[in-house]
Amino acid sequence: MNPVRHLEGRSAALRLENLDTDQIMPKQFLRGIDKRGLRDGLLYDLRFDALGQPRPDFVLNRPEYAEVSILIGGNNFGCGSSREHAVWGLQQAGFRAVIAPSFGEIFYSNAMGNGLLLVTLSEADVRRLMDEADAGAGQAVAGNTVRIDVEALTLSSAGGVEACFEMLPRHQRMLLEGLDAIGLSMTYRDRIDAFAQAHWAAQPWLKDVARR
Template identity: 80%
Template sequence: MKPVRHVEGRTAALRLENLDTDQIMPKQFLRGIDKRGLRDGLLHDLRFDAEGRERPGFVLNRPGYSDVSVLIGGNNFGCGSSREHAVWGLQQAGIRAIVAPGFGEIFYSNAMGNGLLLVTLPEVDVRRLMDEADRVPGNSVSIDVDALVLRSAGGVEARFEMLDRHRRMLLEGLDAIGLSLTHRDRIEAFAKGHWAAQPWLKDVGRFSTTLTPALSRKRERE
């Protein structure tokens, strides 16, 4: 992943509470075996009607919102299933950050693990950002991950919190595996001590798969 230290972009307000991952990325777009093409499915049923025509009232279909990269969402954004495709689709559509009063727990972990910045702010600040985005199409915000501060062109300035590990993952461009590997020396030292103290447990899985067929044949002979 690429480091995420600073995000600046134009905003759009999604005034929807409890927007779930099935709405963000509907199930019919999950048939592939890779990440390609998910942009087309993003918020599909909100963007288009049953005949595939754009819904003119949906914010991302309105003039002035074509190059939005920061979404201002309602509470419990990304609730529902654990599909990581919701995060990938948002990123493929150019979304770099989402600001909301709260997020679905699994969605939050998926987003931070893929470099999609999520900012949790009090509802009063989120409402101000939504009003700015509606009043001035494409109103911009600047988010400093290092300082944990968001500033908008309309005058909102707010500090936010983030777990140290998520902040480090963003700043250093690490996913969960990459973060774990920063502790590789400690992991290897622990493993070495563990196998030295309990050598009979090492490779027990490999030995069991080797022995099981032989034991089965022995039982058959008996």
């Protein structure tokens, strides 16, 4: 993954509470054996009607939001099933960060493990950012711009929101260094090998027992 230290982009407000992963990526888009094409399924039932026609009133279908890369959502964003496809679909659609008052636990872990930045803010700050996203879209000088500093764990907006947020040191390191979960584990390779050697020295009958 690419390191993420500072992130800036236009935002869009998705004013939905408890948006679950089944809505973010519906089941009919999970048939493939790889990650390709998930952008087409993102929020499909919200973006399209029963005939497959775009809903013109849905925020992400409006032309003034064509270039947004930061999504601002409601409480419990990403609840529901554990499908990692929801994260991949958001990334394929160009989203680099999601801001909300709270997230589904498994979605949060999947997102941070794939380099999709999640920022948890107070409901009051999220409402202000949503209002700015609505009011600032389409302006020549984007009033819906949000800046996120992963190193300092701070957020600021064009409309004047200034906030700090928290993140586990492990997730912060993964973002700053561009590591996924396996990459992070491999940074401890020497310690893992040392533990294995000591373990086998003390209990040699356990070494390679499955292979043997």
